[in-house]
Amino acid sequence: MRLLGIFSFMKQFFVCLFMLILITMGCQRTPNRVTIQVDDEQVIISTNAITVREALNVAGITLNELDRVEPDLYAQLTPEMMIQVMRITETITTELIIIPFERRIIPNEALPEDEQQLVQIGSNGQEQITRKITYQDGQEIDRHQVSHEIVQKPVEEIIAIGRKAGLSDIPIDGIVAYISGGNAWLMSDHSSARRVVTTKGDLDGHAFSLSPNGERLLYSRNITDVITAPLNELWQVDTQIVGETAISTPLKGVLYAEWSPQISETVIAYSTAERSPGSPGWRAYNDLWLWDTKSNIETATEIVPANTTNLYAWWGTDYYWSPDGNSFAYSNASQVGIIDIVTKTIMPLMDFTPYETNSNWVWLPSIAWSPDSRFIATVIPSNPQQFDMWIIAVDGSMQINVIEQVGMWSNPIWHEDGIIFGQAVNPLRSVDSHYMLMMMDWDGSNLHRIFPIAEEIGLTFPDVAVARNESIIFVIADNLHLLDFNGLPPQALTIDGQSHQPQWVIPLTKTVNVSVTTVISD
Structure with missing residues (x-):
């Protein structure tokens, strides 16, 4: 009777263990197949990762500080998901623009009537424009002015003309x-x-x-x-x-x-x-x-x-x-x-x-x-x-x-x-x-x-x-x-x-x- 009891216990134990294994196998995630569009290439992976960020890590893709990702990095993966990585870069440019001088004619009572005299030689000025240009995957998507500075003020040309x-x-x-x-x-x-x-x-x-x-x-x-x-x-x-x-x-x-x-x-x-x-x-x-x-x-x-x-x-x-x-x-x-x-x-x-x-x-x-x-x-x-x-x-x-x-x-x-x-x-x-x-x-x-x-x-x-x-x-x-x-x-x-x-x-x-x-x- 004692041996029969031990045998019955062992039988029940192995049945439970077998059922537990079956349940565990049934609960395992099916790998998701996702496509990553990055750097003009498509990278296809099958992964058990949960989020977009994890999938990028699995694929060995490094993100730069300004890069954008769609869907969001914390979005949950779904089968056949398309992930797009957009490489964002910025450059700062400066440009010198000529500021043309103006001409001013002034009456002068010290000159004979209608006689002209150059009082001041005119010269152009210069303005430095600083712009920030943003590129997405090598294509310009934004350009705006950051600052402007008058490097050299224009000097107006002054001509005096005799007037009473x-x-x-x-x-x-x-x-x-x-x-x-x-x-x-x-x-x-x-x-x-x-x-x-x-x-x-x-x-x-x-x-x-x-x-x-x-x-x-x-x-x-x-x-x-x-x-x-x-x-x-x-x-x-x-x-x-x-x-x-x-x-x-x-x-x-x-x-x-x-x-x-x-x-x-x-x-x-x-x-x-x-x-x-x-x-x-x-x-x-x-x-x-x-x-x-x-x-x-x-x-x-x-x-x-x-x-x-x-x-x-x-x-x-x-x-x-x-x-x-x-x-x-x-x-x-x-x-x-x-x-x-x-x-x-x-x-x-x-x-x-x-x-x-x-x-x-x-x-x-x-x-x-x-x-x-x-x-x-x-x-x-x-x-x-x-x-x-x-x-x-x-x-x-x-x-x-x-x-x-x-x-x-x-x-x-x-x-x-x-x-x-x-x-x-x-x-x-x-x-x-x-x-x-x-x-x-x-x-x-x-x-x-x-x-x-x-x-x-x-x-x-x-x-x-x-x-x-x-x-x-x-x-x-x-x-x-x-x-x-x-x-x-x-x-x-x-x-x-x-x-x-x-x-x-x-x-x-x-x-x-x-x-x-x-x-x-x-």
Whole structure:
């Protein structure tokens, strides 16, 4: 009986084992036959792989980073599936495109009627276009531009043609100096009495200053483009004598020069730089000097030594002489402040984050002095795209944000009755916005627009000169205009399309003797 039981158990065991083997064999996957299209070939495999990715691994097919696969790599295999591997490659190409120069014809009152003169030789520019090209299995399927960069800006050809101005003769108090076509021009008493002071067309605009009595004009000339030569030369001319020969001063490489605001016309302030290759073409020293032009240059007094302490120091520092002649306001890429002439001390008033131009130029705040020399008006960035107007006491006792979002080129001008400034039409994109001319009282009240009177396009940059309270001279489309505050449209003073940097002086009738010895002594 015992043997019979053992035999029965063994029989049942083997029957179960046999059934288990049959079940296991029945559950095994049938290999899938799939076709893989890759590299212009078809690869056929039979595999027990579950996903497309596994099938590619079985076939020994390596995928590159950009390759695409259809169906998706995680799709489950099915019998007779077709898998397509698309080889994707990308290339970056650059192309230089010629930018043709434009030709501009400008009227010139200094030339005989209809006579033409080449003012500037035109040259083509170059733009580098970078594109990304995508290929699928060797065939281009996409091409788009990644970036573009102006490698060389085109230089327009300028031809001057003699034209007599067809403008109304407008009375003008005092003397107006301005730059047109690289030359210095003067108007005196009325607009038709304008005359050219220089004829070489080489004023670079770094220095351009009319003395407080209107008798002397200071200007800088770019004599040569030789890289080893000084940046420019500083010249002066007597404005009272027609045809007077200009005088070259000993100063060379000047970024800023200005006559003393006092009636003593012989003292100037200046700052220097050296010529450098590439843009902008100079490297500033950020120094400040006073010099009596009737004395030897060796007698010049250093107020601020050469330095590179501020951010973007290579661009330079802007200086603004106070009306009382006792101090300077200054602005650099990250700060505005005051410099005392006697003690030579520098007092920062406000710091700010530099504006990132992402180019080869640097934005500096413009500054306007109050007539009593107690305050300055300036424009300060509160964030990368917002520029606000501030009034700051020079002793640091008061800082008021009077108007928000005026724009980076607001360029305030302070006169006896208030402040004139530009208001950006698009204040959060003020770098290339047009501007309206606005006026307000010293405390920011009585804000109103003075130009444009109607809904016109406005100004590209508020380039304004003020000599009296009732009117201003400013630039519209590269021509000077006189605007009286009587609600009437501005009157054109020039039509040459090249006028800028107006200086307007109404000489005082009373002569004041000012000693400058204590100002420029160590």
